[in-house]
């Protein structure tokens with residue numbers, strides 16, 4: 178653990194903060210873990226509106242695994258995010274401020290967003306979408322993506338948002354796995370001045386998705402698209418129909434009714450559909466938004482994530498809207514038209530809380546280290562970080578140059594599966610140690626275990642597990658064999674515990690230091706990729722015999738993708754082939770999965786039982802060339818291959 182400086186929250190953050198002493202945090206934390214059911218029941222009463230109260234607060238059995246919160250309670254996520262604000266003093270408050278790629282902005286009040294959601298919910302119903310149906314959403318950061326998600330929630334349909342940077346094939350796989358009945362997309366997306374033909378990609382995907390009967394297209398770029406009669410409809414035409422009403426009674430669903438499926442990468446095989454349910458998820462996101470970002474009614478909050486990832490779901494849409502906040506969403510990228518774009522947005526809208534990923538921080542720190550000084554950032558109070566451990570250098574720049582030493586940097590550790598923040602400092606009270614996500618959120622009970630399942634000592638690295646359920650946790654995997662897959666992925670390794678896949682250390686102050694994934698998941702620019710998935714894409718290329726993919730340290734991305742490729746007999750390695758192979762992966766999964774390196778090798782280091790010795794290929798990818806540090810190589814079929822790989826390693 179690095180010896181680190183400790184920063185206390187600045188007085189201007191502490192002053193109005195909901196929790197401004199560590200003793201207060203500790204007291205509330207104790208309460209939340211000593212009587213979790215009592216704590217969460219009280220929060221559920223306070224934070225959410227219910228049509229009918231629940232029968233049982235919690236059912237759980239991590240051995241099975243089975244978890245249910247607030248069963249028997251009836252509620253609706255869109256009602257909680259919209260109606261209760263629109264019917265009160267926040268009626269004319271901005272719910273969403275949308276900032277476009279080109280610098281235009283639009284404001285949607287709670288009242289206007291509610292009307293849009295109701296109209297679109299009625300359109301979906303009119304097209305035959307019912308409670309429990311799955312609707313795929315393949316959209317970039319346009320305001321209608323929020324409308325689409327909340328309209329699904331309103332009628333009890335389950336949305337599955339597919340990141341708009343994914344390929345047609347990736348969309349197809351997710352629509353097939355989820356059995357989607359409809360897809361909502363846009364004619365074309367715009368990002369950093371580029372145009373991405375999303376409708377054409379959805380068309381390609383739909384060719385192999387017989388369950389998808391309807392496609393609703395938001396006209397965003399005025400691009401010409403093919404519209405198939407009876408199947409494809411324009412969003413603006415449908416929502417403006419005279420027979421569509423402004424009102425739509427929410428479908429009151431059980432607390433445990435699925436709200437959405439989000440596909441994420443695991444260590445093996447295809448992406449898995451993580452299922453989140455209505456009340457627990459909404460409660461977890463609402464409570465963390467309230468305390469971690471300490472959002473007050475007059476604040477403007479900006480999360481720069483894409484809605485295609487869990488961060489966008491929880492901290493652009495559900496968490497902020499559940500507490501009646503103003504959530505700013507941005508269509509573009511941080512470096513277009515220049516690397517001052519984020520700071521310009523913060524100045525333009527007077528942003529108070531800004532939430533982004535270390536990869537963005539590092540890239541802006543590198544390309545324009547002084548850019549924040551050119552803007553008035555005096556409104557900023559809280560600077561959030563998410564997606565990977567933040568390196569102390571990036572932390573320092575964020576704190577000093579963006580925050581002027583007067584903001585709290587909140588390092589939030591959590592996952593798609595956790596739904597909401599799990600470990601994070603609270604801005605008004607927790608001392609900050611750069612690089613540590615610090616202390617658990619209310620109700621979260623982390624433990625660090627050794628591989629032999631005994632608890633690790635203070636200062637000893639182990640596996641980060643959670644020993645008690647929390648309301649926003651995943652409930653199951655979409656599709657067949659959910660229980661088995663839940664065991665294989667999360668609950669089987671350390672019986673009685675949820676295993677996060679991350680390594681971590683806890684220091685003598687109880688602060689957690691995250692050490693990255695210990696499984697075959699790599700974290701590229703804060704995006705989760707499974708090495709197995711990239712390997713499957715590489716192996717499906719005709720000339721490739723086999724491959725091994727590992728992460729390697731990358732200055733900006735955190736981790737880059739390094740692919741070892743063995744070609745079929747008789748195939749010559751060449752730069753052209755390298756480009757073709759990379760292009761193939763882009764098409765198969767999407768640009769985020771494109772390897773940074775393709776290293777052609779004659780063979781891979783394999784043990785006699787045929788397993789690739791991953792620690793070796795990882796070390797070589799990381800630039801290690803001294804075999805002394807490689808450990809025992811005697812179980813390899815052909816130890817000399819290690820020398821060949823080292824010698825042929827391309828220069829970075």
Ligand code: WTA
Nearest residue numbers: 563564565566588589590591592593691705
């Ligand atoms: C990593 C993103 C260290 C971690 C919300 C986790 C982090 C994975 C942090 C989940 C952080 C996320 N410090 N590591 N503050 N935040 N991670 O599902 O490895 O896309 O397991 O969810 O990101 O990625 P996911």
